[in-house]
Amino acid sequence: MAEYDEIETARHALGRRLAQLRMAAGHTQHSLARLIQYGRSSVANTETGHQYPDRAFWSRCDAALQTGGLLVGEYDRVAELYWRRRRAPLNQQPDDTLLPAVASKVKPSAWGADDDSALWEREETIAARRLVLKSSTDDDARLAYLEYELRQAVIDNERLTPAVLMARMRPLRAYVDQLMAGHQHPPQRARLYVAAAHLSGLLGALALDLGAFAVAHAYTAEAFDLADAAQEPDVQGWARATQSLVAFYAGRYHDALAFAQDGLRRAGDSPHRVRLMINGQARALARLGDRYGVDSAIDRAFTLVDEQPSDAQVSESLTFGSYCHARTAANAATAYLAIGRGTEVTEHLAVAITAFDRAGLAGPQALSRLDLATAHLHADDPDQAAALAMEALALTADQRYESVHQRARQFIANAKPFAHRPRLRQLAEMLAEPAAIGATRRSALPSPS
Structure with a gap:
């Protein structure tokens, strides 16, 4: 008492x-x-x-x-x-219960109103136990809410601006910390660690979009640590893919490859193998000049896509499932572009751009157009290249994507031999003055052929 x-x-x-x-x-x-x-x-x-x-x-x-x-x-x-x-x-509980052996010795005549309390636990003991059960039910509700918010954020990624989505997700990080201070049952604890891993990975990807590389690295490293603590190979693979993404855009191609390969070793039969191969391995190998490795990674990725097709026509970039054919094609084009395989670039982008335009995803639309623009430069068609690049920048004029800015800068570097062309000069000026990008009317821009 x-x-x-x-x-x-x-x-x-x-x-x-x-x-x-x-x-x-x-x-x-x-x-x-x-x-x-x-x-x-x-x-x-x-x-x-x-x-x-x-x-x-x-x-x-x-x-x-x-x-x-x-x-x-x-x-x-x-x-x-x-x-x-x-x-x-x-043996430390109040002596308010009788073991079956003792209860069997109690005579029926002794079961009167005055003695009934000796046959059951006290009310407060039952209430305390009930609170534990209720807490478990409440934790299920909290975890379901957290998991729903994360699924929705993955869907909204590339549809909302990174800054808006980051502001929405940040409070969830504090909420996760509060839950981790609790006393969930083991299955709930495992769910909590998985959700925390996904949240940190998502925050890392958003930080990358905003150009905060150090923060992105810290978040994605935390995501993997949480996935590792949860002992969930599928989540470990997802976290490694996100780490590889950050390393790639930070220019650390050996790290990007190492994270992707470790993710593949851990992921088993996980659907994340496609993303690890095409977004991680193939693109990093291309930047490191391994042509044979690029071909092998792309072939294996497309084989997996055929074996485990995505339910969506265009999967989310941070999907918890498998990459779709369009995402795989877009990443294959980026890898082939880095090793100068122009024919493969245009073939894969024909598939990707059609799907991304239909889905209305500005980031992938812009990235694919910039890759196609670079392919047109290599084919000595600078005017069409400039038109595609201007369209890409106009598509993301009201959003911040570090990946788009990086690829646009790479395009300008590749376009130096044609710098005297008026449209390319205009594009360079637009990159130097981002406010000018928003003044370009999207409807007046040509579409890729």
Whole structure:
């Protein structure tokens, strides 16, 4: 009973602490309830100790009152008291139950109203156990919410600007930290680590889009560490593919290749093998000049695409499933472009650009057009090359993609022999003055032939 009294005392103290923090912040019960999206009676009953809400309530109060997690920390301390009671050995529990051997000796005549309490556990013992079960159900709901938000973010990537999506995802990182401070059951803990790995990988890719390479590297390294801790080969493969992506655009091609190859060793039969081969291996090998390796990686990637086709016509760039044919073709074109195989470039881009235009994905549309523009330069067609490059920049005028900016700069470097051409001069000026890009009307630009 002493421990139960301690729990009740702690609950009431937490309610009083909420009232003190609310008043110090200048809030009424009604105004705080509006902020945290609970009823005023919930706030009032909690402050008086008549109601003890779940962790989400205290987390919202911490956010609204800017307490730095004080209330959630105290909630977790009270919850830990329940856990200790739950985990205590039988010989340390109050002597309020009878073992079957003892119960069999109790005579029916002794089962009167005065003696019934000897036959079952006390109410507070049952309530404490029920709280543990309820906490498990609540954790399932929290994890389902987190997993849904991550799936939606992967879908919205390339449809929303990186800055907008980053702002939406950042608060989830703090939410994950709060969940990790909890006491989930092992299957829930594994789900939490997987979700945390996906979140860090997504944040890393968004940081890359915004040109923050050091942050992108840190996030993706964290993603792999979380996937490794979860002992999930599929998630390890996904995280390694994202690390390879960051290393590639940072110009660390040996690292990009190393991450992709390690991902393939870990991933087993994972659908991420396609992305690791084509986005990781093939493109890094091309930058390192390994023509045979490029051919081999691309052939294996397309074989896998045929064996495990994507459900979507155009898969997400950070998909949790397999790359689609269009994504594979676009990455194959980028690899072939780096080793001067122009015919393969145009063949693969004919497939990719059609799919990306139909899906309306500005980033992939722009990247594919820049690759095609470079192929036209190599074919001594600078005017068509300039038109495609200008269209690519116009497609992403209102968004920030480091990959597009890098590829545009590479195009300008390759176009130096034709720098006297008016359209190429105009393009160089547009790159020097990004505001001028937005003034270009997309509808007036030619489409790729």
